[in-house]
Amino acid sequence: MTTLNHSPHILLIYTGGTIGMIENPITGALENFEFSQFKKYVPELQGFNFDIDALSFDLPIDSSDMEPRYWVKIAHIISDHYQNYDGFVLLHGTDTMAYTASALSFMLQNLGKPVIITGSQLPIGRLRTDGKENLLTSIEIAAATDSRGRPMAPEVCIFFENRLMRGNRTTKINAEGFNAFRSFNLPSLAHAGIHIKYEEHLIRRPEPGAVFKPHFLLDNNVMILTLFPGIRPEVVDACFAVRGLRAVILKTFGSGNAPQKPWFMDKLRALIDRGVIVVNVTQCYKGSVEMHRYGTGLQLLQAGVVNGYDSTMESVLTKLMFLLGHDYPHNEIVRLMNTDIAGEITV
Numbered sequence: 001m002t003t004l005n006h007s008p009h010i011l012l013i014y015t016g017g018t019i020g021m022i023e024n025p026i027t028g029a030l031e032n033f034e035f036s037q038f039k040k041y042v043p044e045l046q047g048f049n050f051d052i053d054a055l056s057f058d059l060p061i062d063s064s065d066m067e068p069r070y071w072v073k074i075a076h077i078i079s080d081h082y083q084n085y086d087g088f089v090l091l092h093g094t095d096t097m098a099y100t101a102s103a104l105s106f107m108l109q110n111l112g113k114p115v116i117i118t119g120s121q122l123p124i125g126r127l128r129t130d131g132k133e134n135l136l137t138s139i140e141i142a143a144a145t146d147s148r149g150r151p152m153a154p155e156v157c158i159f160f161e162n163r164l165m166r167g168n169r170t171t172k173i174n175a176e177g178f179n180a181f182r183s184f185n186l187p188s189l190a191h192a193g194i195h196i197k198y199e200e201h202l203i204r205r206p207e208p209g210a211v212f213k214p215h216f217l218l219d220n221n222v223m224i225l226t227l228f229p230g231i232r233p234e235v236v237d238a239c240f241a242v243r244g245l246r247a248v249i250l251k252t253f254g255s256g257n258a259p260q261k262p263w264f265m266d267k268l269r270a271l272i273d274r275g276v277i278v279v280n281v282t283q284c285y286k287g288s289v290e291m292h293r294y295g296t297g298l299q300l301l302q303a304g305v306v307n308g309y310d311s312t313m314e315s316v317l318t319k320l321m322f323l324l325g326h327d328y329p330h331n332e333i334v335r336l337m338n339t340d341i342a343g344e345i346t347v
């Protein structure tokens, strides 16, 4: 690794979440602290010879309140400051962090600078916090360059508990432990131990000469239907009857299988005939949809269900919002769902 010939400029963006909280000494409740004062709570930041600026949402949110309009806001912040910073660290609640990471991976096309998203399970004001470690290493990764002076990780990533993961491959799997995220279908892009070891062959870079292009259009006329043994026709009817529905993520069993009952397949075919895009994502964390493997999957393929490959649910949901937001023709959306556009699937 080399250092830049100027001291790296990093922008911290605080959206909300546990990491930016301290305990009120009187009530004991967790409260957001004044983020402009963040250096006071993390004095270790003085140890970097980086220029670190910070900005915060006016009203920081618990990430359970995250919405597409906030993704647009984050994309605007990054694009407005793109030329002035070498890397970005987004501080975010863990609950929906994987959705935000996935959405941004599609919205920030030809990203040439790191966008490292992190948070913590314990507030930064607590003695045993995981927040400081996550924050400090994320900043180091956002500033790191390779032997050619290029950013080490110019992707939207999640850094959590020593692992750097591609954002759109990541899922929150632990509501309590510090080890809160996993990337089941793609190895980590880097591990932080005594040294930060990057898996350079896994890290995506924009094509030479490609210009950074942010996108701000999203359409949330989508829904997720999780299949379960005993699912009733009325439940499926209610889901498919949603007004304005443009895409359904079908969370199937195993390698992409669904019940063979005629009523179910009839409803699904009618939905697809209406022009609604149906994408098959497995309920399993690891592995891929293979609809040709069993008759129960093949019938979906024959009905026109789109393969979700080894996508996370967060990634396929936000990819659909992104593609629908751009109003591409139906066939083009299906083609792009079958195409790896941001490292999100193994085709």
Ligand code: ASP
Residues within 6 Å of the ligand: 016, 017, 018, 019, 061, 062, 063, 064, 092, 093, 094, 095, 096, 119, 120, 121
């Ligand atoms: N509920 C919080 C949030 O996602 C939890 C956290 O910050 O980790 O905003």
